[in-house]
């Protein structure tokens with residue numbers, strides 16, 4: 001195969017030449033093919049364990065004949081429904097092609113290349129760092145506390161008069177750690193005057209008590225807070241790409257101004273509206289995740305894993321054997337979990353909360369692999 005390096009004659013931006021792309025979870029198709037398996041369980045990308053809502057599927061089928069039309073720019077129908085559902089001013093809302101698009105847009109609206117900086121936690125969702133670097137902003141990484149809680153003092157010490165953004169994920173990925181709305185609001189009050197706090201709430205709906213964690217109800221009292229939410233997790237629309245942001249109206253107006261006009265497609269918009277209306281599917285998803293999270297955490301602990309407390313639809317854990325080996329052995333058995341090397345956490349794994357049958361299959365495989373491994377260790381101790 002021909003190598004895809006462009007000739008040095010082209011003025012490619014240096015930031016692009018050295019750019020490392022996002023490292024996603026492995027796909028079902030990749031694993032089926034590589035290991036010649038017919039049945040694969042994917043617990044790697046925090047997708048909805050119940051799939052997509054039946055109402056959403058009906059709405060997509062109903063809208064199929066209309067895909068020759070362009071969507072309405074700004075997706076007013078969806079914005080109207082969201083504003084109603086959330087109780088926020090529609091002037092504060094923007095829909096995007098996943099919340100990923102909104103992260104990218106925010107970083108292109110605010111912050112001067114070569115002048116401003118972005119403060120991030122390390123480790124955190126890699127898209128923040130990637131898009132900040134592409135925008136030419138200086139990235140300051142602040143290590144999480146050793147228990148994966150937020151280092152508030154260190155964050156404050158890293159902010160200055162050139163900080164454009166601070167990014168926090170609550171509940172956090174990959175740890176599942178959550179912090180209170182009260183603590184976040186206090187932090188937002190102490191931000192430098194020109195800085196914005198982006199609070200990524202991709203997993204907020206899986207918290208025991210989302211209202212105590214989200215400052216949503218206090219948006220009107222703040223002028224430096226941006227909330228990001230997604231239809232990819234609770235609403236089961238990861239493949240359709242739909243997210244939204246809640247932000248000060250002046251910022252929403254600027255983001256809308258530069259956004260590509262049709263980035264939220266016509267099916268995503270209709271599916272989003274149907275998903276908002278399907279309260280049954282939503283509560284079934286929440287119930288499944290919360291019940292199974294408790295169950296899975298307790299069984300993993302019984303199997304010798306160190307499990308971190310999680311308010312999200314996944315668990316991060318340290319297995320009682322080498323995490324990379326465990327990840328590989330699980331793949332051989334057709335179970336995909338997420339290794340955390342790309343987060344710099346090579347001793348940990350992250351598993352999405354699946355349906356009960358999937359979680360049991362995962363636990364069963366894990367138990368066998370760990371037992372095999374300790375037998376091997378005992379053998380080599382006897383023979384060594």
Ligand SMILES: *Cc1c(COP(=O)(O)O)cnc(C)c1O
Pocket residue numbers: 046097098099100101125169173200202229230231232233238241242243
């Ligand atoms: C899954 C996830 C998202 C969602 O991204 P989309 O682009 O909306 O699919 C956002 N932030 C974090 C931290 C996530 O884990």
